[in-house]
Amino acid sequence: MPVEFEDDLGDALRRTADTFRPADPRELVDAGHQAGRRMRRRRTAGAVAGAAAIAAVAVGGVLAGGLAQHDGHTSGVAAAPEQPKPAAKPAAAAVTGEQVAAVFAGLLPHGTVKDLQGSGPADFGFPFASASAVFDDGKGPAEVAVGLQRDGQPLEPCGQVRASGVWCSLTHVHGGTLQIIKGYEYPDHRVETKDWTATFVTPDGSQVQLNQWNSSAEKGAPITRKNPPLDVAQMTAMVTSADWKHLLASLPKPKPYAG
Known part of the structure; x- marks a missing residue:
């Protein structure tokens, strides 16, 4: 490509870019804030969706385990619940x-x-x-x-x-x-x-x-x-x-x- 053509093309692009400057710079700042908020909302939604997916997997695992037990498969023995300790006998009130x-x-x-x-x-x-x-x-x-x-x-x-x-x-x-x-x-x-x-x-x-x-x-x-x-x-x-x-x-x- 000739050098003269490249120089002319560069000048044309700079002139065109100058026409894209906003009339008020604050509009650009506001637009940036809005874009940032949209990104945060997308990240939050993604995190919630991820947590829901993990919970679904966990529930599915529990249900699968329960079904496996009913299907005759051997499962781990659950620990026996602790027996409540007998309440201490209250001391007799002193005689008056x-x-x-x-x-x-x-x-x-x-x-x-x-x-x-x-x-x-x-x-x-x-x-x-x-x-x-x-x-x-x-x-x-x-x-x-x-x-x-x-x-x-x-x-x-x-x-x-x-x-x-x-x-x-x-x-x-x-x-x-x-x-x-x-x-x-x-x-x-x-x-x-x-x-x-x-x-x-x-x-x-x-x-x-x-x-x-x-x-x-x-x-x-x-x-x-x-x-x-x-x-x-x-x-x-x-x-x-x-x-x-x-x-x-x-x-x-x-x-x-x-x-």
């Missing part, structure tokens, strides 16, 4: 003095009850519970008290507790052991305050003990009546009552003595 006092007052025979009070592990943290009141059956006020504990102390044979003016009986009732002692607050009888005690040891070793006096206080109070208010039958009924069971079961076992 109010609970003990309520049961105690409910078991007393007909009469007037004053100065009712109780205590339990929830109040002081000790592994036993108690309640007391001043009870009057119309023959004079007298202090009556009850104590509860797990793993009670062994009962002494009546032959070891008999003394001057002391009466003792030891019997087996309701699968447990009942001991009743009619004695005095002071063995030497320096005052005439009587102390009658009923102690019941349950079949599982828990203990309910009832004390009553013929004065309005265990010590330091004047004699208010000849004998404590409850007779043997009433004492027996109180300490062997089933109403104590749920409280005894909720008491903590005392820790072994480290001596």
Whole structure:
């Protein structure tokens, strides 16, 4: 091709290109942004389509595996689901003095009850519970008290507790052991305050003990009546009552003595 023709052709192309310049350069920028957005949309659509294709392949594989199992082909053994662990047994709520006092007052025979009070592990943290009141059956006020504990102390044979003016009986009732002692607050009888005690040891070793006096206080109070208010039958009924069971079961076992 002649050189002159090439030069003329180059000049003609440059002149033609100059005619393609936009009247406003901002139009070119806007057009570029629009083109970029179109490209991004195409890329996003492509990515979604690709993900859908992968998901379809995965589902197809699962279905194929399931069909293969039904067609008699051997498949891998699925891991056995974990067995739920048994829930821990909730700890029994600590016994309160109010609970003990309520049961105690409910078991007393007909009469007037004053100065009712109780205590339990929830109040002081000790592994036993108690309640007391001043009870009057119309023959004079007298202090009556009850104590509860797990793993009670062994009962002494009546032959070891008999003394001057002391009466003792030891019997087996309701699968447990009942001991009743009619004695005095002071063995030497320096005052005439009587102390009658009923102690019941349950079949599982828990203990309910009832004390009553013929004065309005265990010590330091004047004699208010000849004998404590409850007779043997009433004492027996109180300490062997089933109403104590749920409280005894909720008491903590005392820790072994480290001596």
